[in-house]
Amino acid sequence: MAVVSSHRALIDSMRQIDILIELTVPDNTAFTVLRTLQELGYPELTRVERADHVLLEVEDAASPEAVARSVRHAEILFNPNKHRLSYATADAPVRQPRTWEALVRDKEEDNTRLVGLLRTTFGLTSLHALARAVGWRLADSGGPAGPQRLAWACQVLLANPVSQVWEIRPLRVATAVGERPTPMENMSR
Amino acid sequence: MSAARVAVLVFPGTNSEEETVDACRAAGMDARPVLWSEPQGDLRNFDAYVLPGGFAHEDRVRAGAIAARSQSLRVIAQEAQRGKFVLGICNGAQMLAEAGLLGPIALARNLPAGHFQCRLVEVELTAPPTRCALTAAMPAGLRVPMAMAHGEGRFTGDRQTFDQLERQGRIIFRYVGGAPNGSLCDAAGVCNEEGNILALMPHPERVAWNYNLAFARPELHANPMGLTAAHAVFAALAAAVRAVA
Numbered sequence: 001m002a003v004v005s006s007h008r009a010l011i012d013s014m015r016q017i018d019i020l021i022e023l024t025v026p027d028n029t030a031f032t033v034l035r036t037l038q039e040l041g042y043p044e045l046t047r048v049e050r051a052d053h054v055l056l057e058v059e060d061a062a063s064p065e066a067v068a069r070s071v072r073h074a075e076i077l078f079n080p081n082k083h084r085l086s087y088a089t090a091d092a093p094v095r096q097p098r099t100w101e102a103l104v105r106d107k108e109e110d111n112t113r114l115v116g117l118l119r120t121t122f123g124l125t126s127l128h129a130l131a132r133a134v135g136w137r138l139a140d141s142g143g144p145a146g147p148q149r150l151a152w153a154c155q156v157l158l159a160n161p162v163s164q165v166w167e168i169r170p171l172r173v174a175t176a177v178g179e180r181p182t183p184m185e186n187m188s189r
Numbered sequence: 190m191s192a193a194r195v196a197v198l199v200f201p202g203t204n205s206e207e208e209t210v211d212a213c214r215a216a217g218m219d220a221r222p223v224l225w226s227e228p229q230g231d232l233r234n235f236d237a238y239v240l241p242g243g244f245a246h247e248d249r250v251r252a253g254a255i256a257a258r259s260q261s262l263r264v265i266a267q268e269a270q271r272g273k274f275v276l277g278i279c280n281g282a283q284m285l286a287e288a289g290l291l292g293p294i295a296l297a298r299n300l301p302a303g304h305f306q307c308r309l310v311e312v313e314l315t316a317p318p319t320r321c322a323l324t325a326a327m328p329a330g331l332r333v334p335m336a337m338a339h340g341e342g343r344f345t346g347d348r349q350t351f352d353q354l355e356r357q358g359r360i361i362f363r364y365v366g367g368a369p370n371g372s373l374c375d376a377a378g379v380c381n382e383e384g385n386i387l388a389l390m391p392h393p394e395r396v397a398w399n400y401n402l403a404f405a406r407p408e409l410h411a412n413p414m415g416l417t418a419a420h421a422v423f424a425a426l427a428a429a430v431r432a433v434a
Contacts, residue, residue, distance in 0.1 A: 029249040036255055108345070110301045158257065160251060160287065162295035162346050 014128055016063050017073050018088045019054040020135070020174055025082045033136070040156050053103065055131040062126035065087050068177040074122040074164070076114070086174035095171045097143075102150040104159045105133040105168045117172040134158075137171070173185065192219040192262045193430035196235040197280070198265070200225045200245035200256045205394060209241040209278065212394040215416060215421040218430070225261050232264045237274040240265075240281025242392055252296065252341040253283030258414040261393055262288050274323055275386045277335070277421070279339055282378075282388035290386055291379055292348045294354075301372035307339035310391050312377045320358040321380040324339045327430035333418045334402060335391035337379075338362060342390040344367075344376040354379065361387060393419040405406060 030048040037045050054077060058067055068087040072078050078085055111130050118124040136158050138145035145153075147168040159166040195218045199206045205223045213220030220239070223232065234236075239419040246255035258263060266288060269275050277285040283296045299306055318324045351373050354360050362378030370390075378389040396402050397420040400413035409415070 028247070032246060032249045032255055036258060040258065101418075108297065108300060110303055113303065157250060157254065158256075160295050162293050163297040179353060 007069055013060050014057050015060045015062070015064075016090050017056045017058060017067055018090075018172070018174075019056060019068060019077075020086045020088065021052040021054065021078055021083050022050070022086075023082055023086050036157055037138070037153055042138075042140075042153070044140040045138060045145075046141060046143075049139075051101075051135040051137075053133040053135050055133060056127060057128040057129040058124075059128065065175070065177065067124065067126065068175075070122060070124045071118075072178050074118060074124075076117060078120075080178070084176065085178065086176045087105040088172040090158040092172040092174070094171050099137060099144045099171045100147050100150055100168055101171050102136045102154050102158060102168050103133045103163055104136065104154065105131065106164055108163075192217055193236045193427055193434070194234065195220040195237045195239060195426075195430075196219075196223040196232060196239045197221065197239045197241055198223055198225065199241075199260060200259070200261075202244040202247050203241055203280065204243035205241040205278065206243075206398070207310070207391065208394045209239055211241065212213070212397045212420060212423045213426070215397070216217075216427040218423070218427050225256070225259060229260050229264050231337035232261060235268075235273075238265050238268070238276070239426075240275070240277040240284050241394070242281060245280055245284065248280075248341075251283075251340050252286065252339075252420060253285075253287045256280075257284045257287035260266055266290060269381075269386055272383075272385055272433070274426060276323055276426055277388045278394065279338070279342070279390055279392055282390050283341065285386060285388045287404065291381055291388055292346075293350050294344060294379060296341055296388075296390070297345045298341050299339070300341050301371060302369070305338075306342075306369055307336075307338045308369065309396070309402075310335055310337045310369065310377075312362040312391060313365050315360065315363045316358045316361045317379075321384045321387055322427050322429045323380070323385070323422075324361055324433075325414060325432070326425040327421055331418070331421060333362075333393065333421060334395050334396050335389075336395040336401075337369065337391040338395075339370070339390060342372070343370045343392055344372040344374070344379060344390070346373065355381065362389060364391075387423070393422040397423070408414075 030050045034048040154166045199222045210220045284295045302413045360376045363375040368375040399409035399415040403409040
């Protein structure tokens with residue numbers, strides 16, 4: 001019982017921060033996905049956007065802004081020459097107009113070494129655990145694609161059901177950190 | 190009898206087609222590289238297909254995912270249904286898994302390493318040779334050196350699937366001494382239920398000649414162009430095609 005309550009206390013003292021890392025240079029993978037999904041049955045698709053998500057579990061007292069700034073200095077995750085970084089917390093409002101995202105994660109991953117590196121070399125001492133995922137957003141001439149389209153895209157290409165899981169969720173408002181270079185026109189737009 | 194016609198598929202990013210073609214030719218097959226963009230109808234004229242290693246379409250989305258959804262793979266899947274032989278090596282194995290030609294099996298990121306691993310490995314033919322047409326000409330228990338070079342080569346799936354693979358004898362090759370990449374059941378090569386498609390993660394073609402292995406076994410310098418035990422993979426493919434001709 002003591003173990004359970006101490007575990008509960010640990011969870012209660014943690015907060016989750018979703019770090020989004022996106023390319024500011026043309027995203028060739030997004031372009032390939034655009035063409036492939038068009039060929040697989042979504043010819044009206046006009047735009048694909050991709051973001052690497054680093055889902056951090058940190059001590060509750062940690063400032064999300066400070067955590068995101070630390071990640072921005074971690075060259076193993078972020079390259080200022082080609083990336084922009086933003087973060088969203090679990091209590092951030094949902095972005096309006098509502099935009100949906102498919103979040104794809106590996107069923108099995110081992111980020112022990114990455115957590116260790118971030119805690120030691122990059123000074124993110126409040127970090128407890130992390131998970132990685134890829135977020136996909138689609139749009140056609142009617143605007144952002146809805147959950148059904150995203151689910152279809154996950155089934156036909158974006159996720160492998162044997163080794164990955166996916167969820168469709170509304171995007172939350174994310175706060176940009178650091179200089180935000182003007183994104184080059186994405187090839188898939 | 191004319192030599193078996195073998196197509197070695199080349200996608201943008203494939204990088205092992207030359208040595209794969211050479212290894213097939215050294216086994217007496219009439220092999221040639223076939224570009225992914227060539228007319229798909231021509232693909233049907235081959236007796237067998239080899240999907241070589243590399244990083245097709247830069248492994249965008251997942252390793253082999255884009256190539257697996259190409260017209261070329263659809264044609265090869267149709268020809269395999271007619272009984273033709275398909276050998277996928279490394280990235281080619283990933284394409285076969287992504288295309289669903291092995292059943293509910295995936296080739297996922299190496300664990301616990303979590304990164305690309307490149308090393309000489311030894312694999313053993315642990316299934317009865319005749320379980321897979323592509324190994325029918327090999328002696329039981331053959332141990333072969335191969336070159337492992339992948340970041341997403343961990344055979345994975347649910348426990349039931351792998352129990353079934355074991356029961357059906359479809360885990361054809363296993364890593365000797367345990368899988369460095371975390372593959373379930375130490376699987377290095379898995380075939381489909383019918384036994385005419387073989388997905389092999391380590392590369393036999395990269396150590397098919399003595400000069401490839403001489404760095405580790407200096408005595409092989411005496412006969413650099415001699416074929417190694419790894420070449421048996423291609424000799425067995427040639428024998429399989431001959432057997433049905």
